[in-house]
Amino acid sequence: MFDRFPRLALLDRPTPIQPLPRLSAALGEALNGVRLFVKRDDLAAVGGGGNKLRKLEFLLGAARAEGADMVVTVGALQSNHARLTAAAAAREGFACELFLTKSVPRTDVAYTGNGNRFLDDLFGARVHELPGDADSLSAAEARAGVLRAQGRRVYVFPSGGSSPVGCLGYAACAAEILAQSTAMGEDFTRILVANGSAGTHAGLAAGLFAMGHDPKLAKSYAVLATQAQAEAETLSKANATLALLKPGASLSSADIVIDGGHRGPGYGIPTDAMRAAVRLMARSEGVLLDPVYSGKAFGGLLHDVRTGLYQPGDAVLFLMTGGVPGLFAYPGAFAET
Template identity: 55%
Template sequence: MTASIQTALAKFPDIALFTAPTPIQRLERLERALGDACRGVKIFVKRDDHMELGGGGGNKLRKLEFHLGAARAEGADTIITVGGVQSNHARLTAAAAAKLGLACELMLSRAVPRAEDGYDDNGNVLLDRLFGAQVSISAAGTDPFALAQQRAETLRAAGRKVYLMPSGGSTAIGALGYVRCALEIIGQEEALGEQFREVVVANGSSGTHAGLAAGFTMLDRGAAMVRSYSVLADPEPTRQKTLQLLCDTLKLLGDSRVPGEEAIDVDGAFRGPGYGLPTDPMIEAVRLLAAHEGLLLDPVYSGKAFAGLLAAIRQGHYAPGDSVLFVMTGGIPGLYVYQSVFR
């Protein structure tokens, strides 16, 4: 099974951007701090925030391995992508492009109504510029992908070879990175002597959830082994988008299974008032993990998703003895533009 997935993945060109597998570690001090509320659940994290490139890495590097492999196969010399002002995907695209000697343009939009704490210049934006990307920021409500398409046309007319990626790199090609992550997790389960009941992730543009779900489907563990917390859009459209991307990814890999509606579970209860807007449960989650494990969640994605996981544990969603794996997806530079929230 594992070998056939590896064979299917090997048909797609990729470029190694980090050392795999990323570590999995158990959060025993956090479990003790939660006390009876932990209900005997074993909490593990997969450290996708622990990669060599671009300010700690993050989930986007897994997608970028396949996107940039495709870009190189097409002979691209310029990468263009889009996102919110503090996009982690944009920052990691800039870092990877720097490493590969490719030009990079980032079309960012004001998706979050936030100006304090150096929101437009610090955190990811500071790093985008250090990595040499050309950054442009458009007003809220503009469609950055339409702007990026126009820019790509202009550059192509001038003879450049442009590879254009949508928000979050979340296409079936990008999701292949998380199909490979599912393979990693299965191998690590064996080494740890654990079988995870669930894998929990934040859901923004859905590629991480969809890729993992495709991987676990192909491994016969079932897509429903993955659960996500929507932090960007409403849960139902996010669930539909994730399901579509799961189907597209399976198809791309030549797997004829067509997952049903029940394959994708997205919880929208921890987004709070909106994308990028702080919530008390997020603040508690970031503080807890920092103070008890020395680990950093981010305020926009993993902090809200981990808050959801903590609530699920406290509400008895898992049975005593269950092991749950949370994927730490990075985004740490974002903490620096939420400084006042953590005072």
């Protein structure tokens, strides 16, 4: 199904699915017999790992197929996608420019110069910083026009790499999860993931449907947009991705399951539930969640388990999307007094 799309190999597949025995023991009776697993898309050799590498396999594959020698993309100042684009571009020999918006109301040096932002420079990307309300994609397209006039062959893609081509990465991941679940003899009740630019959930839903499975197996927790905005964006991107895989097929709003109750005050702003989830995972399993995406999503998962959303014996799979460098931009959020 995916062989007809250009693709560059950026991570070892399949990424492992692991149980969480010590975290489960720490939760005790609150777990209510639910069995927790994580799929470790944070484990990859390129750029510190993370879910954007799956999208970049197809995006950079398309760029190479079109003869591009440069990629340009956008994101927030601490964007995991931007960091991994810079890293993957360096590995594959593309020049890279990033247009990053100051979307989170912080000016401290830990946020503006550490974490992902530090790594963008280390990987050799040219970074353009924009105000938080700037139209970064328009700025990137304008810059691409200038570069093309200079003779560069430029490929531009949006925030999170969440174009239909990029979303193919998580449609392929859906196939990978289904194969792993069969090999494990597990029947996952849910596949849970954070929802920022909507591409990961959209790709999963499109991939599941294209392979004859219920797209509602995938559920996400909105960390960027409101629930209504996230639902609309995810449905749109899922259908655009499905059009590449199975022309004529379509998903409806009932196929997209999103929880918008764990975003907190806004994108990139810490919540108590996020802090608790990050600490619990770190101190029980030695595994790191990031503070912007997976930390909030795993906090949502813990809330759902504790409130009885799942039944005893249910197997719930959490997709670890990476973003660990972002922790180093948030030291103050975890200061204990």
